[in-house]
Each structure stands twice: as C-alpha cells, then as structure tokens.
Amino acid sequence: MPFPSIMELLFFLLILMTLLSLGFGLSTSTTSKGKRWFNGERIGYLDIALGCHLGWLKVVEKLEKMKLLDEGKNPNLFAWAEGFCSDDAVKKVMPENEKLVEYAKKLMIKWTAAADSQTK
Numbered sequence: 436m437p438f439p440s441i442m443e444l445l446f447f448l449l450i451l452m453t454l455l456s457l458g459f460g461l462s463t464s465t466t467s468k469g470k471r472w473f474n475g476e477r478i479g480y481l482d483i484a485l486g487c488h489l490g491w492l493k494v495v496e497k498l499e500k501m502k503l504l505d506e507g508k509n510p511n512l513f514a515w516a517e518g519f520c521s522d523d524a525v526k527k528v529m530p531e532n533e534k535l536v537e538y539a540k541k542l543m544i545k546w547t548a549a550a551d552s553q554t555k
Contacts, residue, residue: 451485451488451492471515471518472515472518473485478519478522478524478525482515482519486516486519486520486525489516489519489520489529490529490530490532490535491535491539492504493532493535494532494535494536494539497532497536498536498539498540504516
C-alpha cells in the first residue's frame with residue numbers, strides 16, 4: 436500500500452475542516468446550543484475525536500506555510516480549536532507542535548524512500 440503524500444494528508448485535513456465547520460456551524464446556536472463544546476459545558480467524545488487532529492493540522496499549516504483554520508472565516512470553529520488546545524487536560528496529553536513537526540519530517544522522508552523503492 437503506497438504511503439500518503441503531503442497533499443493527500445492536506446486534502447484529508449481540508450475535508451475534516453469542512454465537516455467541523457458544518458458540524459459546529461457559523462453560528463453555534465444551531466449545533467451546540469451556544470455552549471463552548473459539542474457536548475455542552477464540558478469536553479466530550481466528539482470534541483476529543485475531532486480535536487485530536489488539531490496538532491496535525493497545525494503541522495500541515497507550518498510545513499506548507501498556509502492557514503487552514505482561519506479565525507476570520509469561521510470564528511466559532513477557531514475559538515473551539517483554541518479552547519480545546521488550551522484546556523489543561525488536553526495540554527497534558529497533546530504533543531508539542533515542534534515535536535510533531537520533527538516527527539512529520541521523519542515520516543515524509545520514510546514515505547518518500549518507500550515510494551521511490553516501489554517505483555523502481
């Protein structure tokens with residue numbers, strides 16, 4: 436099975452962002468009834484399921500020098516993401532961005548080498 440390219444990962448993240456935007460909505464009044472989290476007052480399973488991808492989203496933003504999560508385009512989604520990442524419980528388990536960036540660079544080297552070996 437070929438490894439995903441950075442563009443395939445970026446495409447996945449854009450789909451995730453679209454789903455998040457639709458789920459969270461431009462107005463939280465329709466989806467979370469004005470609450471901070473999908474679950475209401477506390478981080479719930481859906482917040483965790485979606486929020487665990489935020490570190491990788493930031494990695495792609497850094498490596499590709501692009502903004503995927505824009506406060507101007509979707510302020511509620513941006514506020515949710517910032518709130519999720521700054522929550523004390525999340526900060527204890529979320530890897531630091533620089534460590535994820537370094538790991539992503541190592542993965543890209545492995546994926547490139549694996550892809551090159553498959554084409555020969």
